[in-house]
Amino acid sequence: MSLRDALRIPASEITDEAVYADRRRLLAAFAATPALALAGCSEAAPPPPPSKVAITPEQAKSGFRTTEELTRYEDVTSYNNFYEFGSGKADPSQARKTLRTRPWRVIVDGQCEKPGTVSFDDLLKGLKPEERVYRLRCVEGWSMVIPWLGVPLASVLKRFQPTSKAKYVAFVTLGDPAQMPGIRSPILDWPYREGLRIDEAMNPLALLATGLYGKPLPQQNGAPLRLVVPWKYGFKSIKSIVRIEFVEKMPETAWHAMQPDEYGFFSNVNPAVDHPRWSQKTERRIAGTASKLFADRIPTKPFNGYGPQVASMYAGMDLRKWF
Ligand SMILES: Nc1nc2c(c(=O)[nH]1)N[C@H]1C(S)=C(S)[C@@H](COP(=O)(O)O)O[C@H]1N2
Numbered sequence: 329m330s331l332r333d334a335l336r337i338p339a340s341e342i343t344d345e346a347v348y349a350d351r352r353r354l355l356a357a358f359a360a361t362p363a364l365a366l367a368g369c370s371e372a373a374p375p376p377p378p379s380k381v382a383i384t385p386e387q388a389k390s391g392f393r394t395t396e397e398l399t400r401y402e403d404v405t406s407y408n409n410f411y412e413f414g415s416g417k418a419d420p421s422q423a424r425k426t427l428r429t430r431p432w433r434v435i436v437d438g439q440c441e442k443p444g445t446v447s448f449d450d451l452l453k454g455l456k457p458e459e460r461v462y463r464l465r466c467v468e469g470w471s472m473v474i475p476w477l478g479v480p481l482a483s484v485l486k487r488f489q490p491t492s493k494a495k496y497v498a499f500v501t502l503g504d505p506a507q508m509p510g511i512r513s514p515i516l517d518w519p520y521r522e523g524l525r526i527d528e529a530m531n532p533l534a535l536l537a538t539g540l541y542g543k544p545l546p547q548q549n550g551a552p553l554r555l556v557v558p559w560k561y562g563f564k565s566i567k568s569i570v571r572i573e574f575v576e577k578m579p580e581t582a583w584h585a586m587q588p589d590e591y592g593f594f595s596n597v598n599p600a601v602d603h604p605r606w607s608q609k610t611e612r613r614i615a616g617t618a619s620k621l622f623a624d625r626i627p628t629k630p631f632n633g634y635g636p637q638v639a640s641m642y643a644g645m646d647l648r649k650w651f
């Protein structure tokens with residue numbers, strides 16, 4: 329089965345039964361409400377409205393699903409950071425039509441036994457997309473809860489057989505000014521670049537996302553595939569990836585290159601280390617049902633609440649120095 333086919337699998341087969349039953353109930357309520365049905369009518373199939381998802385104790389331990397209220401699909405897809413389309417939050421969803429996501433190729437090279445240039449379908453062949461409900465904490469101080477669809481980054485990386493010299497993984501976004509109007513402004517040194525240490529990349533929480541809310545990724549969220557690293561500030565979750573390179577040295581990243589004293593390589597969410605220009609102690613959650621976009625401020629958690637799953641990777645490191 330190709331990934332394209334896999335993505336057509338209804339949420340019923342990807343999501344646990346109990347969760348789906350809950351979604352279905354909410355979906356029925358959604359359809360029965362004329363105002364809401366109208367609000368969703370620009371999309372072929374309206375996604376389910378915000379809901380709390382049921383999780384098993386194992387899922388809670390893995391960090392794979394949070395039970396917090398989901399951010400509305402409308403907000404996840406209209407309040408975006410994707411500077412290749414402009415720096416306004418509404419720019420990516422307005423400009424997105426120019427991004428062609430098929431055909432899509434990804435170069436995977438560097439310190440590995442099996443480098444290659446592979447199509448989107450081949451990159452993900454045989455891997456079953458999983459649903460992960462993660463918090464996303466932007467360095468700007470807002471956060472969302474998003475039901476992603478994707479595959480563990482580790483399962484994709486392992487196919488290329490990284491060598492013992494692969495200490496880091498570098499990622500690059502498409503950098504085509506014809507498709508991405510924002511690239512004409514020198515906000516960043518394009519193309520957008522990011523990186524992870526190899527153990528971070530292999531952590532089970534690191535996801536290569538291909539969808540959200542049970543549907544393929546919209547362009548503004550980084551179609552056709554983007555990284556999701558939920559314990560780090562949102563800018564680490566690089567969108568529309570065209571190259572993955574195994575490297576020996578810590579790679580340069582777009583935001584670090586721009587402002588090295590403000591954006592470190594690790595960028596783990598850390599309320600104890602403020603951004604030089606603002607506090608990181610709290611955040612404004614973009615919650616589902618509130619009539620206003622932002623809910624009241626809530627405390628930000630170390631590693632965005634994923635400490636039990638990731639803190640051991642940083643044992644003995646001074647997190648003020650390695651911010
Ligand atoms: N290529 C690229 N990736 C990017 C960005 C960007 O501007 N360009 N913005 C980052 C930032 S700052 C955040 S908070 C998240 C936002 O993801 P979302 O729009 O899907 O919520 O994407 C990240 N990935």
Ligand SMILES: [Mo]
Pocket residue numbers: 409465466467468561562563
């Ligand atoms: Mo961000």
